[in-house]
Amino acid sequence: xxxxxxxxxxxxxxxxxxxxxxxxxxxxxxxxxxxxxxxxxxxxxxxxxxxxxxxxxxxxxxxxxxxxxxxxxxxxxxxxxxxxxxxxxxxxxxxxxxxxxxxxxxxxxxxxxxxxxxxxxxxxxxxxxxxxxxxxxxxxxxxxxxxxxxxxxxxxxxxxxxxxxxxxxxxxxxxxxxxxxxxxxxxxxxxxxxxxxxxxxxxxxxxxxxxxxxxxxxxxxxxxxxxxxxxxxxxxxxxxxxxxxxxxxxxxxxxxxxxxxxxxxxxxxxxxxxxxxxxxxxxxxxxxxxxxxxxxxxxxxxxxxxxxxxxxxxxxxxxxxxxxxxxxxxxxxxxxxxxxxxxxxxxxxxxxxxxxxxxxxxxxxxxxxxxxxxxxxxxxxxxxxxxxxxxxxxxxxxxxxxxxxxxxxxxxxxxxxxxxxxxxxxxxxxxxxxxxxxxxxxxxxxxxxxxxxxxxxxxxxxxxxxxxxxxxxxxxxxxxx
Amino acid sequence: xxxxxxxxxxxxxxxxxxxxxxxxxxxxxxxxxxxxxxxxxxxxxxxxxxxxxxxxxxxxxxxxxxxxxxxxxxxxxxxxxxxxxxxxxxxxxxxxxxxxxxxxxxxxxxxxxxxxxxxxxxxxxxxxxxxxxxxxxxxxxxxxxxxxxxxxxxxxxxxxxxxxxxxxxxxxxxxxxxxxxxxxxxxxxxxxxxxxxxxxxxxxxxxxxxxxxxxxxxxxxxxxxxxxxxxxxxxxxxxxxxxxxxxxxxxxxxx
Numbered sequence: 001x002x003x004x005x006x007x008x009x010x011x012x013x014x015x016x017x018x019x020x021x022x023x024x025x026x027x028x029x030x031x032x033x034x035x036x037x038x039x040x041x042x043x044x045x046x047x048x049x050x051x052x053x054x055x056x057x058x059x060x061x062x063x064x065x066x067x068x069x070x071x072x073x074x075x076x077x078x079x080x081x082x083x084x085x086x087x088x089x090x091x092x093x094x095x096x097x098x099x100x101x102x103x104x105x106x107x108x109x110x111x112x113x114x115x116x117x118x119x120x121x122x123x124x125x126x127x128x129x130x131x132x133x134x135x136x137x138x139x140x141x142x143x144x145x146x147x148x149x150x151x152x153x154x155x156x157x158x159x160x161x162x163x164x165x166x167x168x169x170x171x172x173x174x175x176x177x178x179x180x181x182x183x184x185x186x187x188x189x190x191x192x193x194x195x196x197x198x199x200x201x202x203x204x205x206x207x208x209x210x211x212x213x214x215x216x217x218x219x220x221x222x223x224x225x226x227x228x229x230x231x232x233x234x235x236x237x238x239x240x241x242x243x244x245x246x247x248x249x250x251x252x253x254x255x256x257x258x259x260x261x262x263x264x265x266x267x268x269x270x271x272x273x274x275x276x277x278x279x280x281x282x283x284x285x286x287x288x289x290x291x292x293x294x295x296x297x298x299x300x301x302x303x304x305x306x307x308x309x310x311x312x313x314x315x316x317x318x319x320x321x322x323x324x325x326x327x328x329x330x331x332x333x334x335x336x337x338x339x340x341x342x343x344x345x346x347x348x349x350x351x352x353x354x355x356x357x358x359x360x361x362x363x364x365x366x367x368x369x370x371x372x373x374x375x376x377x378x379x380x381x382x383x384x385x386x387x388x389x390x391x392x393x394x395x396x397x398x399x400x401x402x403x404x405x406x407x408x409x410x411x412x413x414x415x416x417x418x419x420x421x422x423x424x425x426x427x428x429x430x431x432x433x434x435x436x437x438x439x440x441x442x443x444x445x446x447x448x449x450x451x452x453x454x455x456x457x458x459x460x461x462x463x464x465x466x467x468x469x470x471x472x473x474x475x476x477x478x479x480x481x
Numbered sequence: 482x483x484x485x486x487x488x489x490x491x492x493x494x495x496x497x498x499x500x501x502x503x504x505x506x507x508x509x510x511x512x513x514x515x516x517x518x519x520x521x522x523x524x525x526x527x528x529x530x531x532x533x534x535x536x537x538x539x540x541x542x543x544x545x546x547x548x549x550x551x552x553x554x555x556x557x558x559x560x561x562x563x564x565x566x567x568x569x570x571x572x573x574x575x576x577x578x579x580x581x582x583x584x585x586x587x588x589x590x591x592x593x594x595x596x597x598x599x600x601x602x603x604x605x606x607x608x609x610x611x612x613x614x615x616x617x618x619x620x621x622x623x624x625x626x627x628x629x630x631x632x633x634x635x636x637x638x639x640x641x642x643x644x645x646x647x648x649x650x651x652x653x654x655x656x657x658x659x660x661x662x663x664x665x666x667x668x669x670x671x672x673x674x675x676x677x678x679x680x681x682x683x684x685x686x687x688x689x690x691x692x693x694x695x696x697x698x699x700x701x702x703x704x705x706x707x708x709x710x711x712x713x714x715x716x717x718x719x720x721x722x723x724x725x726x727x728x729x730x731x732x733x734x735x736x
Contacts, residue, residue: 429575432537435559436569437589437645438596447588451579451628 260295279338282310293325335368493544505709564596566652635662
């Protein structure tokens with residue numbers, strides 16, 4: 001739709017009128033129905049097969065009920081009140097960092113985020129920053145393309161690599177999987193696509209590029225990673241700085257396919273807006289992440305540091321299908337104030353000699369509530385499968401909650417399963433000891449918490465780990481005293 | 482003229498929860514270069530005095546004053562008191578899982594330096610300092626890598642406390658039952674460490690009910706503490722007298 005000429009006039013009532021016109025031109029009306037889905041698909045110039053999949057998912061979603069088994073309490077989401085096409089909200093976009101919330105900037109500075117990146121994170125329209133990141137992106141992409149690595153948005157992949165997308169999209173998380181995944185399958189807007197060809201080891205961590213560019217992927221993000229035989233990639237999702245975001249509901253899907261002797265390392269630092277001290281606002285994060293180790297000797301390693309969101313519902317899982325395949329899950333989840341997190345993993349052992357390891361560290365403070373929920377499932381034919389699970393909880397104060405719900409389903413006599421769990425509390429004695437040696441209470445908490453989750457933090461790529469360590473301290477500010 | 486480090490006048494203090502008064506009008510004045518010993522029977526509240534001086538949150542001051550180098554201690558947080566130069570060697574140092582001894586010590590040293598506007602030590606500088614000191618107190622490299630106080634023996638814990646005293650170089654050190662649970666050799670290491678640290682510009686307050694440590698450290702003043710007050714002050718001869726006569730006479734006196 002063409003913009004009306006009034007839009008260029010930035011004075012008085014005329015501007016308002018022009019502005020409204022622009023909004024109408026760039027967004028689809030609130031609500032969800034087949035017409036909306038057709039509209040999204042048309043806007044993205046998608047092939048018929050993808051539209052058909054979206055519609056199929058939508059029709060199935062109508063028959064599904066929102067799950068309530070997690071230990072989470074939140075106001076019901078009105079799915080008809082949302083707009084399903086993520087247009088940039090120009091009305092609230094700040095023009096410079098001067099207009100950005102001081103607290104947000106303070107956090108960026110504490111984390112040592114470079115200025116240009118701060119602008120990108122805060123959603124500032126900064127022409128040079130955009131140019132800068134585009135050129136960086138192009139350089140990286142060219143370098144990756146030399147080795148046949150495809151790294152682009154999922155929308156581009158649909159246009160340029162339809163065969164790959166059609167083959168793998170939904171092959172790990174089918175649209176029928178769960179309520180949120182089904183919704184995502186119907187309405188996803190964008191996300192990332194990674195393809196590592198046979199025998200290729202990605203020469204860099206696919207991160208810097210992503211960190212700047214994957215903004216505004218919308219609330220229904222879709223990521224697909226395919227690692228062919230003998231390949232390797234380390235992928236970093238998210239960023240350590242809090243992201244300015246108006247979307248209340250996030251329902252993303254990440255699918256990973258790992259073939260023979262291939263390895264994928266997927267690291268996440270999730271720091272969406274957690275809501276205020278009293279639990280007002282904040283993101284609902286309902287994410288389905290799953291990797292299929294299809295090939296023999298394949299390996300997937302999930303590492304997550306979850307500090308954000310008001311409500312987190314997330315279980316990055318591994319389907320260990322290929323013989324000798326390995327699944328790992330390393331998690332640090334921190335909840336403060338009124339945050340709630342129900343997170344864990346599923347290790348599905350199908351192949352012989354498959355091994356999995358779960359290391360979960362949960363830290364609760366304030367009035368927050370946290371649950372580790374995990375499943376270790378050993379199929380009958382998964383001979384000599386092994387799992388080691390360790391779930392440790394650390395409580396700060398006496399008004400928070402921590403729960404551990406480990407499910408085990410074993411149908412193989414040869415399986416070896418180990419589970420260890422501990423719950424501890426930062427005691428007043430420990431804090432006083434630190435203070436008596438000159439260490440401030442908050443620094444002491446940071447020291448103890450960082451020590452508590454060291455095992456997981458060590459799994460993060462170096463640069464990321466340093467920022468994530470600082471982030472932990474920031475997330476726990478105000479949790480004592 | 483010697484500098485007055487600690488000045489306590491008519492101090493009354495007790496447990497924050499329940500409000501039970503334990504210290505009932507205590508006077509004590511400690512000058513630079515002096516060593517004071519406070520002796521008293523078990524349960525008299527000797528440790529309470531050390532906690533009140535260092536600002537442990539479980540205790541409240543209900544009357545009197547305490548000043549350290551001119552600062553009103555009651556208005557300062559525990560970490561501020563520590564950074565100003567009050568060090569407490571604790572009777573039972575707490576275990577902090579996950580935090581290596583070395584990392585803890587680095588944080589402590591730099592926190593105190595930062596407070597006093599000194600540049601923080603980088604990893605190499607700190608390690609150099611730590612290695613020298615650790616050797617003195619027979620603290621092994623392996624021990625420094627372990628989580629602080631976790632699984633340490635009584636002797637190891639006390640040695641680590643004195644190592645911290647030596648690293649932090651406070652103006653006033655309070656040793657709370659620093660001798661409990663130590664064998665003769667460990668006691669010697671602790672006493673030697675303390676003696677090395679003693680100087681004309683710092684002071685030592687030893688809280689104990691044993692005489693062994695005092696024989697090695699040789700205090701200038703010995704105070705008998707009973708029923709929340711200092712009931713008698715003397716010198717080392719008083720401590721020797723207690724060793725034979727016990728606290729009984731003084732307890733009666735206090736009541």
